[in-house]
Amino acid sequence: MRRGSFHDRAVVVRTHDFGEADRVVVLLTRHHGVVRSVAKGVRKAKSRFGSRLQPFVHLDVQLYPGRKLATITQADTVAYYGSGIIEDWDRYTAASVVVEAAERLAMHGEEDPALFDAVINALSAMQTTRHPTATLDAFLLRALELAGLAPRLFECASCQAAGPHRAFHPEAGGAVCVRCRPSQSASVPAETLHLMWLLAGEHWAAAEQILDGPDGPHLMDTAHRLTVRHLQWHLDAKVGSLRVLEQR
Ligand SMILES: [Zn+2]
Incomplete structure (x- = not known):
């Protein structure tokens, strides 16, 4: 592990393309609040973890802090909650509001494991509600x-x-x-x-x-x-x- 890098659990709040091959990923984390990060090279075909950086995935991420954006150096799937949600309009819009509201209630950089766990529980419940x-x-x-x-x-x-x-x-x-x-x-x-x-x-x-x-x-x-x-x-x-x- 590189010095200064840190591990956390996260869900993706939103993403947008950045430069030629990078993607900016806003994460809600369990211990560091909302983290703006960049995933480098993930839009190239060979990206190892680019496809995991999408909504409704519970991620285990490794991040390297930066001045404006942290860099995602690793991302593993803990659980995928998209099935049952992404093909159902009412569940999809409700699940999107869960994540957006959590982003707005979270403190930047402050840990809030209870809020993060509530998001995970809500996404899980949303799959079948x-x-x-x-x-x-x-x-x-x-x-x-x-x-x-x-x-x-x-x-x-x-x-x-x-x-x-x-x-x-x-x-x-x-x-x-x-x-x-x-x-x-x-x-x-x-x-x-x-x-x-x-x-x-x-x-x-x-x-x-x-x-x-x-x-x-x-x-x-x-x-x-x-x-x-x-x-x-x-x-x-x-x-x-x-x-x-x-x-x-
Ligand atoms: Zn009264």
């Missing part, structure tokens, strides 16, 4: 929890009054009671927050009972919209605060 959006939301709620940003789904986020409540507000922290709800809160059926609570806790049998019921698709749509709104609000808040820090 009958409910890709529910599988995606279960991941997003888990990732939010790991980041300390989980929405309250039963108690009121402001006064802790026991639910179920029928309003949701990302900035307030999730479910809010009639007395605490800010005027711009979304009104939601209590069943939606119940479904999100089941997904967040990975109570799959109970969640599937709701999802397979007559109101399942409608409740899932609403739950997904709330989950994404909550994530988006907190990501924007995070990115905003980073920008403020950079200006100092």
Whole structure:
């Protein structure tokens, strides 16, 4: 092993061609956060590991640090999750959002094994799920929890009054009671927050009972919209605060 090089587990976030034969590969790693790297010569026919550097592959990589881009010197497949995903549009789009959301929640260069493991679990579950959006939301709620940003789904986020409540507000922290709800809160059926609570806790049998019921698709749509709104609000808040820090 070359001095300074390091090993890690990784999934590919995205790639683009670079120069004549190279490829830039953005990796989400288990111990080094998001790593921008280059795989040299992988677009030539004889490349040893170029074909492994694709979405939905769990990789064991060896990287050599560089000033702007690390260099991938070796990549081995730990597991391939693409089958069941790449030929199914709903699973494919949901799995892509899993990886993108993880990239945005990950800290650059910081280890976050729990987030990485949650990505691997979500990709594995996505291969066979009958409910890709529910599988995606279960991941997003888990990732939010790991980041300390989980929405309250039963108690009121402001006064802790026991639910179920029928309003949701990302900035307030999730479910809010009639007395605490800010005027711009979304009104939601209590069943939606119940479904999100089941997904967040990975109570799959109970969640599937709701999802397979007559109101399942409608409740899932609403739950997904709330989950994404909550994530988006907190990501924007995070990115905003980073920008403020950079200006100092
Ligand atoms: Zn309240």
